[in-house]
Amino acid sequence: MKNDNKTPTLDRRGFLKASVATGLAASxxxxxxxxxxxxxxxxxxxxxxxxxxxxGFNVPQTGAYADEGADELRAFKLAVKHLNGEGDGGMMNTFxxxxxxxxxxxxxxxxxxxGDTQTKSDAARASAKRMIEKDGVLMISGGSSSGVAIAVxxxxxxxxxxxxxxxxxxxxxxxxxxxxxxxxxxxxxxxxGSALGxxxxxxxxxxxxxxxxxxxxxxxxxxxESIKETxxxxxxxxxxxxxxxxxxxxxxxxxxxxxxxxxxxxxxNHYGKDMINSLTQSVQFGLRDKQVNGKNFEIIVPLxxxxxxxGAGKNLQGILGTTNWNWALTDEGSKAFVKSFGKExxxxxxxxAHTCYVQTLLYANACExxxxxxxxxxxxxxxxxxxxxxxxxKTEYRAEDHQCxxxxxxxxxNEKPTSQFDLLKIVKQVPRKQVEYDAKIFGxxxxxxxx
Amino acid sequence: MDAILIQILNGLDKGGAYALIALGLTLTFGTLGIxxxxxxxxxxxxxxxxxxxxxxxxxxxxxxxxSITFFDAYKEQxxxxxxxxxxxxxxxxxxxxxxxxxxxxxxLLVGVIMERGLIKHFYKREHADQILVTFGLAIVIQxxxxxxxxxxxxxxxxxxxxxxxxxxxxxxxxxxNLVYPWWRLIYLAFSLLIIGAVFAFLKFxxxxxxxxxxxxxxxxxxxxxxNVQKRFTVVFGIATVVAGLAGVxxxxxxxxxxxxxxxxxxxxxxxxxxxxxxxLGGAVLAGFxxxxxxxxxxxxxxxxxxxxIDQIIIYxxxxxxxxxxxxxxxxxEGVFED
Numbered sequence: 001m002k003n004d005n006k007t008p009t010l011d012r013r014g015f016l017k018a019s020v021a022t023g024l025a026a027s028x029x030x031x032x033x034x035x036x037x038x039x040x041x042x043x044x045x046x047x048x049x050x051x052x053x054x055x056g057f058n059v060p061q062t063g064a065y066a067d068e069g070a071d072e073l074r075a076f077k078l079a080v081k082h083l084n085g086e087g088d089g090g091m092m093n094t095f096x097x098x099x100x101x102x103x104x105x106x107x108x109x110x111x112x113x114x115g116d117t118q119t120k121s122d123a124a125r126a127s128a129k130r131m132i133e134k135d136g137v138l139m140i141s142g143g144s145s146s147g148v149a150i151a152v153x154x155x156x157x158x159x160x161x162x163x164x165x166x167x168x169x170x171x172x173x174x175x176x177x178x179x180x181x182x183x184x185x186x187x188x189x190x191x192x193g194s195a196l197g198x199x200x201x202x203x204x205x206x207x208x209x210x211x212x213x214x215x216x217x218x219x220x221x222x223x224x225e226s227i228k229e230t231x232x233x234x235x236x237x238x239x240x241x242x243x244x245x246x247x248x249x250x251x252x253x254x255x256x257x258x259x260x261x262x263x264x265x266x267x268x269n270h271y272g273k274d275m276i277n278s279l280t281q282s283v284q285f286g287l288r289d290k291q292v293n294g295k296n297f298e299i300i301v302p303l304x305x306x307x308x309x310x311g312a313g314k315n316l317q318g319i320l321g322t323t324n325w326n327w328a329l330t331d332e333g334s335k336a337f338v339k340s341f342g343k344e345x346x347x348x349x350x351x352x353a354h355t356c357y358v359q360t361l362l363y364a365n366a367c368e369x370x371x372x373x374x375x376x377x378x379x380x381x382x383x384x385x386x387x388x389x390x391x392x393x394k395t396e397y398r399a400e401d402h403q404c405x406x407x408x409x410x411x412x413x414n415e416k417p418t419s420q421f422d423l424l425k426i427v428k429q430v431p432r433k434q435v436e437y438d439a440k441i442f443g444x445x446x447x448x449x450x451x
Numbered sequence: 452m453d454a455i456l457i458q459i460l461n462g463l464d465k466g467g468a469y470a471l472i473a474l475g476l477t478l479t480f481g482t483l484g485i486x487x488x489x490x491x492x493x494x495x496x497x498x499x500x501x502x503x504x505x506x507x508x509x510x511x512x513x514x515x516x517x518s519i520t521f522f523d524a525y526k527e528q529x530x531x532x533x534x535x536x537x538x539x540x541x542x543x544x545x546x547x548x549x550x551x552x553x554x555x556x557x558x559l560l561v562g563v564i565m566e567r568g569l570i571k572h573f574y575k576r577e578h579a580d581q582i583l584v585t586f587g588l589a590i591v592i593q594x595x596x597x598x599x600x601x602x603x604x605x606x607x608x609x610x611x612x613x614x615x616x617x618x619x620x621x622x623x624x625x626x627x628n629l630v631y632p633w634w635r636l637i638y639l640a641f642s643l644l645i646i647g648a649v650f651a652f653l654k655f656x657x658x659x660x661x662x663x664x665x666x667x668x669x670x671x672x673x674x675x676x677x678n679v680q681k682r683f684t685v686v687f688g689i690a691t692v693v694a695g696l697a698g699v700x701x702x703x704x705x706x707x708x709x710x711x712x713x714x715x716x717x718x719x720x721x722x723x724x725x726x727x728x729x730x731l732g733g734a735v736l737a738g739f740x741x742x743x744x745x746x747x748x749x750x751x752x753x754x755x756x757x758x759x760i761d762q763i764i765i766y767x768x769x770x771x772x773x774x775x776x777x778x779x780x781x782x783x784e785g786v787f788e789d
Contacts, residue, residue: 280606335521348519
């Protein structure tokens, strides 16, 4: 018979059990801080009654890419506005299939914090770590350098936080350094080579001698490799490849040896400030007026951006390159985004702004599709996700390497601009099929879903 | 032969910039004993004088850009072009050389304010304090420029007539393919002119004589009742103007950005040390010498034998010279040797 009147007592065994249970309960938050626990307990998991979630936008606010970073930040703010149901909605009206409702993400309003990468890997990592640990962000996005992207992506993998890369063009980001928690919407050097090759063949033939000036870091190396592979497949000869330090400023000492090298084509694997300087100085040294091997000397800038085109001025006119996206595209998604961004800021968005805006929406949509913020489920919702209405036609996030595949734009510095922003003329929208490649060629390992 | 001639010219025009900046640094150090880490920022300020003057000349009215249909965009039309037509366009085209006239008073004013407001308080402090305060000042100047002009380089083209290359080969009866940018040749000539003017000023004027005497033996000159300090303040202003002019004329070669001064600062200090602390002639000699060495080390033939030599040649030569001649090429005994 059960004794209901029994007074609760604490014997030795009970005390030990209670102590162990209390100890485990008390220590569990420390375990959770360093790894995911069972079920859906994960780093920075929003409380059920939380009204907001926080995203981290880590962009270069100082340093050589600060203007690019400022444009990225504008795009992020616009994306947050649209996700929260404010403004005209931009690409949320054209993006499909979309689970976004315009009421935040999973019913929680979106807030954000910003950080300054300074275009330095160590500063970017420190900033991202602060956002994850102090600000409790669920996702980090941004960056205008592959070195930074790879460093932050590695950190996010270690800490189990989603990383939606901004502008990064190195093959390594979704190649040998790819990570399960990192996704790249931007195209890469390999895709640039595949897109540019046929246009180069058509415009410059198959008998060229190329000289490369290359930024001495991951992005420069992979771009040089990809473009060299492409041009040599066309029958071009590579006369010389020269690595230049990032931020060299005066490139004249690298340009003068080109004059008597026998090369008739200069390929500038430079970006940002370096590209503006090296191109300006190449033009000043009369390279574009030269005739070598019976041909007009040509300069190629494989990776273009409109902000760079503004810096290089008329020196860029007529020069071929590629870009991830351009504000002059006429598809409905691009038009909606340009209208929304232009109304807000009085300028059309740059390709950096576009990719950051799209990445924010894609992350939010993946959370809605997964029905949770739990990263492994969000990752699964993004892997292999096919969508349209975000510019550049039908797009897919390839599951094997988290690289987005879409049409790539071959552009030329506009010789007859019709407006102050009309700096790049689209020569060809190269179909996605032409720039696809086997994910295995770059190696690398995505790593686990649960960390 | 062509390649050698091109490398010599390239070395000389680089050397011209190094020599101009190092000359200002040496003037400051030789007279006031100040190690001025803000000197690179003054070079950058000079370049931004060209940018600002260009902006003043192209001060515009905003006109709605009808070619943009997605949103309201505005383009700018300079008042000078509206008021003066083709003459206005021509004036804008010559913005960089004209900005020399703008930069001289501006840089002189900056120099005097800097010296009276900050530097004079550090004359008797240790060199480490001087370095810290001038380095801090350089960062403040940089950030002010970044705030107003952004971080991206700003294209500042030379006048159209000298924007291309000079047909040196045709002019000298050599290979017709031998060309060199007009503006770099102008920069070389300009740097030689400024260096010559500074030396002439110090050599042939009474003011210069007093300054040289003060540099050699300040105590004796002061005992003669001459206010050396006042003259040295003027020299600081002159050094600032020299750095500023070097920057103005460099703007078409390297589109100015807020960080360009720092890129030159380290090199210029190496030039000063190699030339000999406080030696004006040494600074000029070392500037041209290191420019030439850097240029030749960048030749593919050299780099094939010694990969990466172009990156270290200046520092390597500096180490060798300081080992052989610890006071630099033309350094004097007793300078920086307390």
